[in-house]
Amino acid sequence: MAKNIDIQIPSFVFGLIDKYYERGSPSYRILLTHSILVTRKALQVAERMKRLHPDIPFILEASMLHDIGICKTNAPGLGCHGKDPYITHIIHGRKMLEKEGYPKHGLVCERHTGVGLPKAYIIKQGFPLPKRDMVPTTTEERIVSYADSFYSKDPSCLFHEKSVEEIAAFLSQFGARFGKTFLRWAKEFGDA
Numbered sequence: 001m002a003k004n005i006d007i008q009i010p011s012f013v014f015g016l017i018d019k020y021y022e023r024g025s026p027s028y029r030i031l032l033t034h035s036i037l038v039t040r041k042a043l044q045v046a047e048r049m050k051r052l053h054p055d056i057p058f059i060l061e062a063s064m065l066h067d068i069g070i071c072k073t074n075a076p077g078l079g080c081h082g083k084d085p086y087i088t089h090i091i092h093g094r095k096m097l098e099k100e101g102y103p104k105h106g107l108v109c110e111r112h113t114g115v116g117l118p119k120a121y122i123i124k125q126g127f128p129l130p131k132r133d134m135v136p137t138t139t140e141e142r143i144v145s146y147a148d149s150f151y152s153k154d155p156s157c158l159f160h161e162k163s164v165e166e167i168a169a170f171l172s173q174f175g176a177r178f179g180k181t182f183l184r185w186a187k188e189f190g191d192a
């Protein structure tokens with residue numbers, strides 16, 4: 001059983017979420033629930049990875065803010081009524097956090113999808129994203145990205161924690177290397 005972790009979220013994180021989301025709205029509830037679950041998972045992993053000296057306060061903050069860009073996208077199922085395609089939440093999140101003075105957290109937004117989006121994959125898929133590597137590089141970025149894969153924002157299964165095998169199979173649909181990278185992380189992070 002996972003060890004309980006004392007999560008103390010700094011007030012600036014709630015200040016940022018409150019700035020872009022209406023308290024009690026569907027998008028607020030989904031974002032907050034998802035972010036707390038991802039944060040808990042990321043902190044559990046960070047706790048196991050102490051030998052790498054991860055920046056735990058940063059992981060907590062960045063996990064809470066990694067999806068802040070969803071409000072700018074058109075994702076009615078998540079209560080988001082922006083104009084851009086959902087995939088752009090990663091660059092919207094980066095821009096929003098840069099504007100707010102948190103560029104390092106912004107990079108986590110940009111790099112957290114799956115095990116990351118390499119430039120060549122963005123081009124091949126024709127994603128409406130800037131053509132650059134959006135792949136987690138630091139230990140902290142990798143831990144947030146890894147933790148995020150365990151939870152969906154689908155309101156019908158927000159609380160369901162997927163298995164490592166389930167996630168690897170899902171990511172492999174987009175390319176075998178994505179599933180392999182996830183399995184390598186799972187081994188490194190002590191889940192497999």
Ligand SMILES: [Fe+2]
Pocket residue numbers: 034038066067148
């Ligand atoms: Fe997420």
